[in-house]
Amino acid sequence: MQRIYLPNTKFLDVLEISEKQLYHQLTRVLRARVWQEVVFFDGIAREDHLYSMIHIDKNSVSFKRKEIISKNSELDTELALYQGFPNKLSKFETIVQKCSEVGYSKIVFFESERSQKLVLSDNKKERLKKISIEAIELCWWNIIPEIEYRGILWEVDGESLICHTQWDDSISLSETNIGNQINILVWPEGGFSPEEIQKISAQKIYFWERVLRCETVGEVVWFYISQF
Numbered sequence: 001m002q003r004i005y006l007p008n009t010k011f012l013d014v015l016e017i018s019e020k021q022l023y024h025q026l027t028r029v030l031r032a033r034v035w036q037e038v039v040f041f042d043g044i045a046r047e048d049h050l051y052s053m054i055h056i057d058k059n060s061v062s063f064k065r066k067e068i069i070s071k072n073s074e075l076d077t078e079l080a081l082y083q084g085f086p087n088k089l090s091k092f093e094t095i096v097q098k099c100s101e102v103g104y105s106k107i108v109f110f111e112s113e114r115s116q117k118l119v120l121s122d123n124k125k126e127r128l129k130k131i132s133i134e135a136i137e138l139c140w141w142n143i144i145p146e147i148e149y150r151g152i153l154w155e156v157d158g159e160s161l162i163c164h165t166q167w168d169d170s171i172s173l174s175e176t177n178i179g180n181q182i183n184i185l186v187w188p189e190g191g192f193s194p195e196e197i198q199k200i201s202a203q204k205i206y207f208w209e210r211v212l213r214c215e216t217v218g219e220v221v222w223f224y225i226s227q228f
Contacts, residue, residue: 002030003039003048003137005144011040011049011065018060026061038063043136043144046071071142077225078105078181081218082156084112084188089124094215097146098126100135102222106146107132110153114190120149142220145170155202163187163217170204173224182225186217 004022009015017023026032032053040049045189047070049061070223081104089183092109099107120128128147136144160183164170183201185192197204 001037001039002032003041003140004044005133005137006040007043007144007212009040009042011042013065013184014054015040015051015063015065016060017063019165021060021182023059023067024176025203026031027056029183032056032061037066039069040141043133043142046074048140048142048143071140073103074142074143075103075226076156076179076180079222079225080104080106080108080158080181080183082108082110082153082160082183082185083214083218084186084192085109085115085118086214087116087118087189089118090097091118091215092120092124092128093131095218097131097135097219098215100145101139101224102219103143103226104145104218104222106148108148108150108153110150110190112190113152113193115188125149132227153185156185156200156202156210160185160200161221162192162197162202163204163221164192164197164206169202173205173207173221176205184218184221186214188214 003116032038034053034056036053038051038053040051047068049065050067050069051065053061054064081099096107115212132145133148145219158181159179161176185200207220
C-alpha cells in the first residue's frame with residue numbers, strides 16, 4: 001500500500017487532490033486506480049489516514065476516507081542529532097536517510113573545527129529534505145525531522161551527550177541517565193578538537209574500543225536508547 005506525505009492538509013471525509021506534481025505521482029508513477037487504497041499523513045500528527053480512490057479525471061483525483069489510524073511509533077525520548085560536517089556530500093544523504101528512518105526529531109549539521117569545508121547549495125538542501133520525507137514514508141514513522149545547518153557549535157540547549165573516541169573522563173553509554181530530550185553530538189572524520197570537547201557543555205560518552213564511522217554513530221545511539 002502506498003503511503004504519501006501530505007503537509008498542510010485538512011483531512012476530510014472526502015479528499016480531492018489537484019496539485020499537479022502529486023496528481024502526476026498518483027496517476028502516472030503509481031498508476032492508482034478507482035478503489036485503490038492510499039495512506040496519507042501530515043508529518044506532525046501521530047496518525048495515518050487511510051483513503052480509497054473514488055474518482056479520477058484529467059485534472060484531479062478524489063478519495064473517500066475509510067479509517068483514521070492512531071500511531072505509537074515514535075520514541076518517548078525526543079532525540080536530536082548534532083552532526084559535524086562529514087567529508088563527502090554522499091554521507092550527508094546517508095546520515096539524513098538513516099537517522100530519519102530510525103526516528104530522530106531533528107538533524108543539525110554544523111561546522112566542526114576538523115570538518116571538511118563543504119558548501120551545500122539550496123538544491124542540495126532540498127534534496128536532503130526529500131530524502132528525509134521518503135524515509136519517513138517508507139518506514140511508517142509520522143514525524144518529519146527538522147534539518148538545520150549551523151556554523152561552529154559552542155552551545156547546545158538542553159541535555160547533551162558528546163560521542164567521544166577516548167576514555168579519559170568519558171563514561172559508557174550504559175551509565176548515562178536518559179531524559180526526555182537529548183542531543184547526540186557526533187564527530188566528523190577527524191574527531192572533535194580538544195577545544196570543542198572542553199567548551200561544549202555535554203556529557204562525554206564512549207562505546208567501546210572500536211571507533212565508529214561518523215555516519216554510523218547516530219543509528220547506534222538511537223538503537224541503544226530505544227531499548228529503554
